[in-house]
Amino acid sequence: MIILTTLNNMGIPVEGWHILAGLAILAVITEIYVIGSQLLARRNKTLAPMAFYWIPWVGSSIPYGIDPYEFFEDCRNRYGDVFSFYMLGRVMTVSLGTKGHEFVFNSKLADVSAEEAYTHLTTPVFGTGVIYDCPNSRLMEQKKFCKGALTRDAFRSYVPKIVEEVTNFFAVNFEGKTGKADVMTTQPQMTIFTASRCLLGDEIRSKLNGDFAKLYSDLDNGFTPINFVFPNLPLPSYRKRDLAQQKIRDTYMSVIQRRRMEKDVQDRDLIDALLKNHTYKDGKRMTPQEIAHLLIGVLMGGQHTSASTSAWMLLRLGLDPAIQDELYQEQVDILGEADGSFRQPTYEDILTMTKLQNTIKETLRLHMPIHSIFRQVMRDLPVPGTSFVVPKGHFVMASPGYSQQAERYFPNAKKFDPRRWMTPTEKMAESETDAEAGETVDYGFGAISKGVSSPYLPFGGGRHRCIGEQFANCQLTTLMSCYIQNFKWTVPEGSKLPAVDTTSMITLPVHPSYIVWSKRERN
Incomplete structure (x- = not known):
């Protein structure tokens, strides 16, 4: 009462x-x-220990989404290297460290599937019939089709194109002697401009202005956690994503069809490479639409890595002028002319920029673009060295980004220190040789190292290792070489390193994130 x-x-x-x-x-x-x-x-002792949660269906999504590495560390302290957590209706079994890399990346194709894990996220963005919207054997052949645009000869032609694109971008967007720039505006643009110029050619690059460039941004917004869980919702962002995908695809297809009709197929870019070589082993050919979809996938995949890495590198160097000075002296030593100017770099030049390469490597160590890599389990899967079995339908997850920030592999791991790569520890040295030593395997797109026991795997491993790794290195080194030659920069007074944007599935800095630049005075 x-x-x-x-x-x-x-x-x-x-x-x-x-x-x-x-x-x-x-x-x-x-x-x-x-x-x-x-x-x-x-x-049930055959199941990995489950991280405790209160909210049904949501599970541990919130702490994982806020800071995945902190969440992993907390779970590791409680449960060990192997544990599970509940995320938005899915059970994810995490295996941390180098053993986890071996377990997830080198599991048999019959046991785990990247396609089942990712297709509902990637297919609306890339399109049908490619990447994860096809059997794994098809994807391996698609990678092979793309290799013609990722050779040393191709990289030699790309370096001057990247320099020209970056120089033109500076002229328009860095006017005056000093200024302020949002790296989350500049770096995605510079990355898409340079990548499209190199990989897709002048014809596509000429269209990347105004409204057409905005389409890539709309398409990029398809890579968010909500898209992973709900790939199709009646929301404005989804409609923009789908419209952008259609318009970009149609633009690529118009170029493909024109070159075919006019028999204008040479050796200029990836479009030509795919027009020459797009027949699978069973005799089936990729359709023009599928070629267009693959072009979207290649460009978008690389765009995330280079945009994120160059943005973080600018911010890190803005906090450490001493490293900037070292990098500038390296540019002088390699490219400097008697009159104080710099000559145009070659591909061979950028390979000798050891300090710059180490700075990129250190940036990737602390800011791996993708923090978690997972596969769907296709049949009950034992976890080596444990009594655990991951049931069919669950997911397994590895996190090289977590290992790359772990003290057990990298002393003083949270510190940004490119010099550490000059004299790597024994465990770090494994990451240097892992890609070159030991048994190799050819999944259809060329021999790569089968071993993934390194703590440093910023481009993944196994059959799904990124084939654009060498292109990304060429693009990033050339782009950052241009920055170092032309500018000094800091972060705004009183600023610190920005937080990670938790609304994105890529480890981007929050928007906006500024640097304050001033042009270098030439002798």
């Missing part, structure tokens, strides 16, 4: 009280079920 009187005084009628009581009972029953099911699951 006291409760009823109180509720009536609050203006809540008896009928409303019954609804509230029902909801409260439902909440209690739900929590009892959630907690009870977790306690029962812990009695």
Whole structure:
């Protein structure tokens, strides 16, 4: 009676009280079920320990989404290197460290599937019939088709194109002697301009202005956590994503069809390479639409890595002028002329920029573009060295980005120190040789190292290792060489390193993130 009187005084009628009581009972029953099911699951010693959670379906999504590495570290301290967590209706079994890399990246194709894990996210962005929207054997052949645009001869032709694009960008966007730039505006633009010029040619690059460039931004917005869980919703961002995909695809297809009709197929770019070589081993050919979709996938995949890495590198160097000075002296030593100017670099030149290469390597160590890599389990999968079995339908997850920030592999791991790569420790040295030593395997696109036991794997490993690794290195080294030759920069006074944008599936700095630049005075 006291409760009823109180509720009536609050203006809540008896009928409303019954609804509230029902909801409260439902909440209690739900929590009892959630907690009870977790306690029962812990009695099953074949399952990896589950990180405790309170909210059904959501599980541990919030702490994982806020800071995945901190979440992993907390779980590792509680449960060890192998544990599970519940994320948006999915059970993710994490295996940390180098053993985790071996487990996830080198599991048999019959046991785990990247296609089942990622297709609902990538297919609306890239398009049908390519990347993860096709059998793995097809993807391996698609990688092979692309290799013609990723050779040393191709890289030699790319370096002057990147220099020209970056120089033109500076002329328009860095006017005057000093200024302020948002790296989350400049770096995605510079990356897409240089990558499209090199990989897709002058014809496509000429269209990347104004409204057409905005389409790439709309398409890029398809890579967010909500898109991973709900690939199709009646939201404005989804409509923009789909419209952008259609317009970019149609533009690529018009170029493909024109070159075919006019028999204008040479050796200029990736479009020519795919027009020459797009027949699978079974005799089936990629359609013009699938070629267009693959072009979108290649460009978008590389865009994330280079945009993120160059943005973080500018911010890191803005906090450390001494390293900037060392990098500038390296540019003088390699490219400097007697009159104080710099000659145009060659591909061979950028390979000798050891300090700059080490700075890129250190940036990738602390800011791996993708923090978690996972596969869907296709049949019950034992975890080597444990009594755990991951059930069919669950997911396995590795995190090289976590290992790259772990003290057990990298002393003083949180410090940005490119010099560490000059005299790597024994465990770090493994990462230097892992890609070159040991057994190799050819998944259809060329021999690569089968070993993935290194703690440093910024481009992944195994059959899904990024084939654009060498292009990214060429692009980043050339782009940053131009920055170092032309500017000094800092972060705004009182600023510190920006936080990671948790709304993105890529480890980008929050937008905006500024540097304050001044042009270098030439002798």
